[in-house]
Amino acid sequence: MAVMSATNPNNDYPIYAEGLMRHFGDVKAVDGVDLQVNAGEVFGFLGPNGAGKSTTVRMLTTLLRPTAGVARVAGFDVVKDADQVRRRIGVALQDAAIDPLMTGHELLALQAVLYGIPKAKVRDRSRELLERVGLTGAADRRVGTYSGGMRRRLDLALSLIHQPTVLFLDEPTTGLDPMSRLALWEEVRRLNAEGTTVLLTTQYLEEADQLADRIAIIDHGKIVRQGEPRELKAQVGAPTLVITVPGGQLDQAREVLRSFGELRPTAEGSLGVGLSAGAEAVPAVVRSLDDAGMQVQHLELNEPSLDDVFAEATGYRLEGAASASGLPQAQGAEGGTGKRGRKRGANETASGAA
Numbered sequence: 001m002a003v004m005s006a007t008n009p010n011n012d013y014p015i016y017a018e019g020l021m022r023h024f025g026d027v028k029a030v031d032g033v034d035l036q037v038n039a040g041e042v043f044g045f046l047g048p049n050g051a052g053k054s055t056t057v058r059m060l061t062t063l064l065r066p067t068a069g070v071a072r073v074a075g076f077d078v079v080k081d082a083d084q085v086r087r088r089i090g091v092a093l094q095d096a097a098i099d100p101l102m103t104g105h106e107l108l109a110l111q112a113v114l115y116g117i118p119k120a121k122v123r124d125r126s127r128e129l130l131e132r133v134g135l136t137g138a139a140d141r142r143v144g145t146y147s148g149g150m151r152r153r154l155d156l157a158l159s160l161i162h163q164p165t166v167l168f169l170d171e172p173t174t175g176l177d178p179m180s181r182l183a184l185w186e187e188v189r190r191l192n193a194e195g196t197t198v199l200l201t202t203q204y205l206e207e208a209d210q211l212a213d214r215i216a217i218i219d220h221g222k223i224v225r226q227g228e229p230r231e232l233k234a235q236v237g238a239p240t241l242v243i244t245v246p247g248g249q250l251d252q253a254r255e256v257l258r259s260f261g262e263l264r265p266t267a268e269g270s271l272g273v274g275l276s277a278g279a280e281a282v283p284a285v286v287r288s289l290d291d292a293g294m295q296v297q298h299l300e301l302n303e304p305s306l307d308d309v310f311a312e313a314t315g316y317r318l319e320g321a322a323s324a325s326g327l328p329q330a331q332g333a334e335g336g337t338g339k340r341g342r343k344r345g346a347n348e349t350a351s352g353a354a
């Protein structure tokens with residue numbers, strides 16, 4: 001049995017971690033993470049590929065033992081009281097393995113039995129959840145024939161079978177089309193409005209901006225920013241001026257821009273600078289470039305976004321972050337290829353059932 005310590009105020013947080021670590025040999029996947037997620041919050045967990053998001057989620061959901069540190073979820077220690085934790089949480093993992101030969105309904109029924117839901121109620125519960133995630137029509141189809149979006153919705157339904165109070169969603173919308181993404185956001189909002197505390201990891205900054213009350217950005221296993229999106233954006237302060245000049249003039253233009261503020265990462269082929277004097281500096285920048293004989297092909301001023309917060313915190317832009325040019329992201333501020341701007345490997349995608 002868990003010892004619910006009345007003297008430990010940290011039991012009040014549905015998700016609490018202190019100095020949480022997980023090392024794999026030399027790889028410090030998670031390297032001292034502190035988290036305090038409040039009841040009823042949607043908490044966004046952001047970071048580049050390999051930052052340690054899934055490893056953190058695995059520890060918080062009792063699937064992986066921490067190397068060091070403590071974590072409590074729903075008031076229980078994830079190591080000592082793993083059973084108690086499991087009973088109270090729902091988890092939709094990034095790489096959940098699902099038997100492709102089973103139907104959606106069969107999988108939900110199996111999950112219901114595993115969670116000890118009385119037999120008489122299994123059918124109703126499965127039907128209710130399929131309805132909730134919009135899969136009623138596909139209930140008796142084999143999961144192997146589901147689209148990626150349908151799979152993610154089924155993952156969500158599976159995680160909800162026992163009405164968890166704390167829900168962990170690891171990249172719930174990766175690979176979804178915009179419509180499916182919006183539908184999933186709606187569902188997360190609805191669950192949250194019903195009182196479920198949600199921690200979700202995401203590659204999509206807009207998603208975090210839309211859904212999360214607070215966010216944490218993790219990089220190299222450490223949390224580098226934490227707070228409300230609004231407050232983090234305000235900290236970035238200066239708006240970003242993004243310019244495009246002919247390829248041969250990039251280096252020269254970079255030198256000019258440096259005198260107006262710090263360079264910021266942008267899409268390949270363009271340059272970004274955080275204007276330390278604010279938007280008023282734009283004419284002066286254009287004049288300086290003009291004086292140096294450079295031809296500005298495109299110019300755009302962006303107010304601080306979560307994308308800027310992320311770039312400032314990690315030095316990288318995420319793939320899929322809004323890009324004016326539509327060019328690939330994940331470029332370092334100096335224009336070099338971001339070493340971690342790699343595409344996600346096949347083994348890291350939510351494995352589609354074959």
Ligand SMILES: Nc1ncnc2c1ncn2[C@@H]1O[C@H](COP(=O)(O)OP(=O)(O)OP(=O)(O)O)[C@@H](O)[C@H]1O
Nearest residue numbers: 024027029047048049050051052053054055056348
């Ligand atoms: N079982 C493992 N054995 C060895 N290394 C691992 C293992 N699991 C994760 N890692 C390493 O730990 C680091 C963090 O991985 P993790 O999966 O937590 O990242 P992530 O933030 O979820 O990334 P992604 O955005 O790609 O899902 C990576 O360097 C990864 O290669």
Ligand SMILES: [Mg+2]
Nearest residue numbers: 053054055094
């Ligand atoms: Mg991951």
